[in-house]
Amino acid sequence: MLGSAFNIFLLRQFFKGVPDTYIEAAKLEGANHFQIFFKIALPMVKPALFTVAIFSFNGVWNDFLGPLLYLNDESLYTLQLGLQVSHEQSTTQWNYLMVGSLLILAPVIILFFFFQKYFIQGSNILGDREEK
Amino acid sequence: MAQLHLKNIKKQYDSSGPVVVKDFNLDIEEGEFIVFVGPSGCGKSTTLRMMAGLEEITDGEFYINDKKMNGIAPKNRDIAMVFQNYALYPHMTVYDNIAFGLKIKKWPKQEIKQKVEEAADILGLTEYLHRKPKALSGGQRQRVALGRAIVREADVFLMDEPLSNLDAKLRVQMRAEIMKLHQRLKTTTVYVTHDQTEALTMATRIVILNNGEIMQVGSPQEVYNTPDNLFVAQFIGSPSMNIFDGIFDGERLKIGSISIKISEADKRMLNELRYTDKKIKFGIRPENVQEYQQLSKPEEASPFDIKVRVNELLGSEFMIYSELEGEAIVARVDAHNQNKPGDTMTFAFDMDKGHFFDFDTGERITDN
Numbered sequence: 001m002l003g004s005a006f007n008i009f010l011l012r013q014f015f016k017g018v019p020d021t022y023i024e025a026a027k028l029e030g031a032n033h034f035q036i037f038f039k040i041a042l043p044m045v046k047p048a049l050f051t052v053a054i055f056s057f058n059g060v061w062n063d064f065l066g067p068l069l070y071l072n073d074e075s076l077y078t079l080q081l082g083l084q085v086s087h088e089q090s091t092t093q094w095n096y097l098m099v100g101s102l103l104i105l106a107p108v109i110i111l112f113f114f115f116q117k118y119f120i121q122g123s124n125i126l127g128d129r130e131e132k
Numbered sequence: 133m134a135q136l137h138l139k140n141i142k143k144q145y146d147s148s149g150p151v152v153v154k155d156f157n158l159d160i161e162e163g164e165f166i167v168f169v170g171p172s173g174c175g176k177s178t179t180l181r182m183m184a185g186l187e188e189i190t191d192g193e194f195y196i197n198d199k200k201m202n203g204i205a206p207k208n209r210d211i212a213m214v215f216q217n218y219a220l221y222p223h224m225t226v227y228d229n230i231a232f233g234l235k236i237k238k239w240p241k242q243e244i245k246q247k248v249e250e251a252a253d254i255l256g257l258t259e260y261l262h263r264k265p266k267a268l269s270g271g272q273r274q275r276v277a278l279g280r281a282i283v284r285e286a287d288v289f290l291m292d293e294p295l296s297n298l299d300a301k302l303r304v305q306m307r308a309e310i311m312k313l314h315q316r317l318k319t320t321t322v323y324v325t326h327d328q329t330e331a332l333t334m335a336t337r338i339v340i341l342n343n344g345e346i347m348q349v350g351s352p353q354e355v356y357n358t359p360d361n362l363f364v365a366q367f368i369g370s371p372s373m374n375i376f377d378g379i380f381d382g383e384r385l386k387i388g389s390i391s392i393k394i395s396e397a398d399k400r401m402l403n404e405l406r407y408t409d410k411k412i413k414f415g416i417r418p419e420n421v422q423e424y425q426q427l428s429k430p431e432e433a434s435p436f437d438i439k440v441r442v443n444e445l446l447g448s449e450f451m452i453y454s455e456l457e458g459e460a461i462v463a464r465v466d467a468h469n470q471n472k473p474g475d476t477m478t479f480a481f482d483m484d485k486g487h488f489f490d491f492d493t494g495e496r497i498t499d500n
Contacts, residue, residue, distance in 0.1 A: 031236050
């Protein structure tokens with residue numbers, strides 16, 4: 001999840017955007033590397049963390065191929081697999097299919113509405129993060 | 133309070149790169165307010181950062197109270213720094229910003245609270261303690277940055293152009309606040325600025341830098357009244373000193389076709405130092421270029437006429453911009469003087485306030 005190339009790239013760019021003066025100020029005040037990372041840098045890259053969380057959740061939630069490959073027991077199938085299985089049955093009940101799709105989509109939509117501010121910030125990689 | 137000693141400090145970013153600080157030597161006494169001033173790129177911030185431990189010293193030694201600081205981590209130097217952009221942690225409140233260093237050092241909560249409230253009271257920040265930096269004005273943020281420095285009770289304060297992001301009026305106000313703080317705490321302070329007005333008004337001593345070298349160290353009066361070289365003469369003072377190319381013929385100074393009477397002491401000095409019939413540079417500040425009619429002893433002066441090109445009213449005085457023998461000249465006259473562009477005015481130099489510089493080296497000609 002955190003190890004995907006996109007997530008690494010996004011977090012790297014955000015950490016690079018943390019001005020050196022904050023790090024230097026923290027060094028002068030006696031903070032070690034861990035303290036600088038957890039107390040200064042990490043809170044300043046919150047938009048990127050939320051973006052990684054949203055993208056990761058979305059990727060895992062909608063993953064079809066992985067569960068299809070690894071799950072043999074139908075009782076363990078994910079919602080996405082279940083939707084596909086019901087679609088493959090003899091007669092497709094489109095009304096149930098539509099409702100099922102909407103219900104599966106709902107958590108992603110709700111997540112976006114709650115965290116869209118951070119998602120938009122994260123998607124626009126900012127070079128200058130100085131407080132104006 | 134601490135004494136600082138910089139011995140032969142040199143900074144070069146890589147072995148084949150330019151030397152940005154060359155052989156910097158300075159002793160700073162306890163409680164002094166030292167100002168490093170110079171044009172952009174002269175090495176003043178680099179020197180400050182080497183003192184803070186944020187840049188490695190390529191060569192030379194730096195001591196705080198006789199303890200060598202080369203290689204010592206910034207946190208162990210007992211130094212507090214105020215940055216140009218304040219570097220206030222945006223996700224923390226004013227209280228947390230000021231308390232951060234004390235929390236890192238694991239001070240008891242009650243003591244932290246007491247120290248922070250004390251600092252906030254001194255700086256007028258008590259009502260802002262629960263705000264975040266984005267809800268503060270520039271001056272308030274600057275005071276928070278100062279508060280963060282003073283709570284640590286460091287031996288040395290380093291300030292890297294802390295006023296450069298403020299508007300002119302606020303800058304004047306904050307200058308006074310910083311000076312009040314220094315008078316109260318008496319902490320040894322090193323202050324970097326490119327603004328010579330800040331340097332002249334705040335410093336115990338000024339260190340003027342150019343291209344990584346010290347041009348002069350002295351009190352504001354010394355650097356203004358007796359500049360050691362052409363660079364200092366023209367950098368300090370606004371408008372800058374008028375500089376003319378001239379020839380000393382053994383008796384008088386010739387600037388183009390104009391012959392200027394000089395004092396007996398200066399005449400003797402120039403002759404003894406073998407400047408007879410040699411080119412020299414003559415410098416005189418605008419306030420010492422006086423209207424001939426206003427001189428107390430006009431018979432001792434050498435008048436010359438200039439045509440007013442531009443005049444600037446600065447409230448209590450006029451700045452007259454013109455040319456003398458093809459070189460620019462600026463004169464300062466009283467605001468009541470009736471003049472306009474195109475007028476011809478008669479001026480003379482107050483030769484007691486004149487300065488002579490070697491034509492080739494730019495060094496001040498002096499018999500000291």
